[in-house]
Amino acid sequence: MDKRTLLITGSSTGFGHATAKLFADRGWNVVATMRDVSAAGDLAGRNNVLVSRLDVTEPASIDQAIKASIGHFGKLDAVINNAGYGQYGIFETIPQESIQRNFDVNVFGVMNVIRAIVPVFRKQKEGLILNVSSVGGLVGLPSISIYLSTKFALEGFTECLSYELASQNIVVKLVEPGGGDTAFHARSSKQNAGDGGIDSYGPFLERAYAALGKLAQHMATPERIAAVIYGAVTDGTKRLRYFAGDDVKHLVEARRKLSDEDYENYMRGQFA
Numbered sequence: 001m002d003k004r005t006l007l008i009t010g011s012s013t014g015f016g017h018a019t020a021k022l023f024a025d026r027g028w029n030v031v032a033t034m035r036d037v038s039a040a041g042d043l044a045g046r047n048n049v050l051v052s053r054l055d056v057t058e059p060a061s062i063d064q065a066i067k068a069s070i071g072h073f074g075k076l077d078a079v080i081n082n083a084g085y086g087q088y089g090i091f092e093t094i095p096q097e098s099i100q101r102n103f104d105v106n107v108f109g110v111m112n113v114i115r116a117i118v119p120v121f122r123k124q125k126e127g128l129i130l131n132v133s134s135v136g137g138l139v140g141l142p143s144i145s146i147y148l149s150t151k152f153a154l155e156g157f158t159e160c161l162s163y164e165l166a167s168q169n170i171v172v173k174l175v176e177p178g179g180g181d182t183a184f185h186a187r188s189s190k191q192n193a194g195d196g197g198i199d200s201y202g203p204f205l206e207r208a209y210a211a212l213g214k215l216a217q218h219m220a221t222p223e224r225i226a227a228v229i230y231g232a233v234t235d236g237t238k239r240l241r242y243f244a245g246d247d248v249k250h251l252v253e254a255r256r257k258l259s260d261e262d263y264e265n266y267m268r269g270q271f272a
Contacts (some may be wrong), residue, residue: 017222022230133151
C-alpha cells in the first residue's frame with residue numbers, strides 16, 4: 001500500500017513493455033495493460049505487476065482495468081498512455097476507415113483513458129498523466145501524414161489539458177520519442193498503403209524512404225525511451241515536454257531555430 005502504482009497502456013511490446021519492466025524493477029506497483037493478456041511475456045507472474053486487459057477503444061475495458069488496479073493495489077498514482085500504432089502511405093491512397101481507426105486508437109483512445117482516470121485523480125487530489133507522443137508531433141514527414149497528424153493532435157490536446165488539470169493538482173506530461181522501435185515499425189508497416197498503385201508517386205517515395213531509412217539508423221532503443229519516461233514521471237516537476245532520441249534531433253532543432261521559410265526549404269531538401 002506504501003508503494004506508488006502506475007497503469008500503462010500498450011504494455012505487450014516496445015516502449016510500453018520496457019517501461020513497465022523498468023518501473024517494476026524500481027519498486028513500483030505496475031498495472032501492465034494490453035488488448036491480449038496472453039502477450040504479457042516476462043511481465044506475468046511478478047508480485048508487483050498486475051496484467052490486465054484494456055483496449056483504449058472500449059471504455060468498459062478501461063473502467064474495468066482502473067477498478068481492478070485500485071482493488072489490487074489500493075491506489076493509482078500515475079497513468080501512462082502508450083498504446084498506439086502507425087498508419088503509413090501517401091494520403092491519397094489511404095481509405096477513410098483506416099484514417100478513422102488510427103485516430104480512434106492514437107487520439108480518441110488516449111482521451112478515453114484520461115476521461116476515465118481524471119475523476120479518480122481529482123477525488124484523491126493528486127495524480128500524474130503522461131502521454132507518449134512522438135517527435136512526429138512536432139515535425140511533419142512525408143508518407144506518414146496520418147500517423148503524424150494523430151501525434152500533432154495529441155500534442156495540442158495534452159498541452160491544453162495540462163493547464164486545465166493543473167487546477168486539480170493533476171500533472172500532465174508528454175514524452176516525444178524519435179523514430180520509434182523496430183517492433184512498432186514492424187506492426188505499423190502492415191498498415192502501409194504505399195503509393196496505392198499511383199505510379200507518379202514512385203520516384204518521390206523512393207527518395208522519401210531513403211531519407212527516412214537514414215533516420216532509422218539512429219533510433220533509440222525501447223530501454224532508452226523507458227528511462228526518459230521514468231525520469232519524467234519521477235522528477236517531481238511540472239515540466240510538460242521531454243524529447244527522447246537522437247535520430248531526428250537535427251529536424252527538431254531546425255524547426256525551433258529557423259524561420260518558417262528557411263525551415264520549409266530545409267525540409268524539402270531532405271526529400272528532394
